[in-house]
Amino acid sequence: MSDQSTDLRETVRERYAAAAVQVTEGGTACCGPQAIEVDDNFGSTLYAADERDSLPAEAIAASLGCGNPTAVADLHEGERVLDLGSGGGIDVLLSARRVGASGKAYGLDMTEEMLALALANQKKAGATNVEFLKGTIEAIPLPANTIDVVISNCVINLSTDKPAVFAEMFRVLAPGGRIGISDVVADDILTSEQRAERGDYVGCIAGALSFAEYHEGLVAAGFTDIELSPTHAVADGMHSAIVRAVKPATAPISVGSGAALPLDQDDSGCCS
Numbered sequence: 523m524s525d526q527s528t529d530l531r532e533t534v535r536e537r538y539a540a541a542a543v544q545v546t547e548g549g550t551a552c553c554g555p556q557a558i559e560v561d562d563n564f565g566s567t568l569y570a571a572d573e574r575d576s577l578p579a580e581a582i583a584a585s586l587g588c589g590n591p592t593a594v595a596d597l598h599e600g601e602r603v604l605d606l607g608s609g610g611g612i613d614v615l616l617s618a619r620r621v622g623a624s625g626k627a628y629g630l631d632m633t634e635e636m637l638a639l640a641l642a643n644q645k646k647a648g649a650t651n652v653e654f655l656k657g658t659i660e661a662i663p664l665p666a667n668t669i670d671v672v673i674s675n676c677v678i679n680l681s682t683d684k685p686a687v688f689a690e691m692f693r694v695l696a697p698g699g700r701i702g703i704s705d706v707v708a709d710d711i712l713t714s715e716q717r718a719e720r721g722d723y724v725g726c727i728a729g730a731l732s733f734a735e736y737h738e739g740l741v742a743a744g745f746t747d748i749e750l751s752p753t754h755a756v757a758d759g760m761h762s763a764i765v766r767a768v769k770p771a772t773a774p775i776s777v778g779s780g781a782a783l784p785l786d787q788d789d790s791g792c793c794s
């Protein structure tokens with residue numbers, strides 16, 4: 523990774539760590555001294571009232587997504603779901619309910635403070651079919667062919683290596699597996715400079731791919747049945763969009779083990 527990419531990733535980590543601490547201290551993830559630029563196009567208002575009511579308040583307060591991927595992913599009993607950039611855990615906890623005791627919901631995040639918040643929310647929710655993993659979405663710490671559905675809510679735009687994320691999603695999915703993602707996507711006519719004029723990188727705007735770039739990236743990774751559907755505008759020419767695609771059932775079995783990183787826990791179930 524270049525120095526610039528490393529710096530950008532560290533900036534993202536610091537900002538989301540601050541957001542997690544803010545929620546842990548009783549606030550919400552937006553609107554503090556380290557505010558991440560979000561408005562009503564982001565966060566918990568994108569969930570149905572019954573979904574919000576069923577979760578710990580801190581999971582709702584930490585919601586920083588730009589959609590509701592659990593609503594678009596069409597989850598079924600017994601499935602294995604992986605949420606990339608799981609934050610305070612809102613989509614992991616909702617998915618865990620939908621796949622039931624015979625299924626499993628994994629959350630992956632690189633930010634210790636977010637993982638600590640997610641673990642606390644899991645405990646409050648009493649969810650047992652849930653596992654949070656520490657790592658990056660560019661090097662997913664799970665074996666190949668072990669996941670039925672990859673979801674993600676406003677995270678892939680934050681990656682400094684999107685081809686690696688697409689390749690990793692493909693690797694961990696079982697043949698026939700699918701993705702159901704919410705992300706910010708730019709109109710094809712917007713240059714990188716024009717995207718950056720509309721919002722910053724950590725606020726999920728400047729790093730967004732265009733519709734054509736997203737489509738090309740997924741094709742290059744091997745996905746088929748690709749659909750990109752804008753749902754609402756988040757800035758001029760920039761949209762929250764639902765992204766769906768399938769790993770063909772006939773795809774050769776992927777290789778690679780994705781070594782797991784230990785999520786260091788103390789007795790309270792929190793991260794060190």
Ligand SMILES: C[S@@+](CC[C@H](N)C(=O)[O-])C[C@H]1O[C@@H](n2cnc3c(N)ncnc32)[C@H](O)[C@@H]1O
Nearest residue numbers: 538585586587607608609631632633658659675
């Ligand atoms: C915009 S928040 C979204 C959180 C959550 N999906 C939600 O809907 O509330 C982005 C999250 O992705 C995590 N993240 C950003 N880049 C990442 C990367 N490259 N690898 C792993 N996690 C990442 C951040 O730590 C943060 O928790």
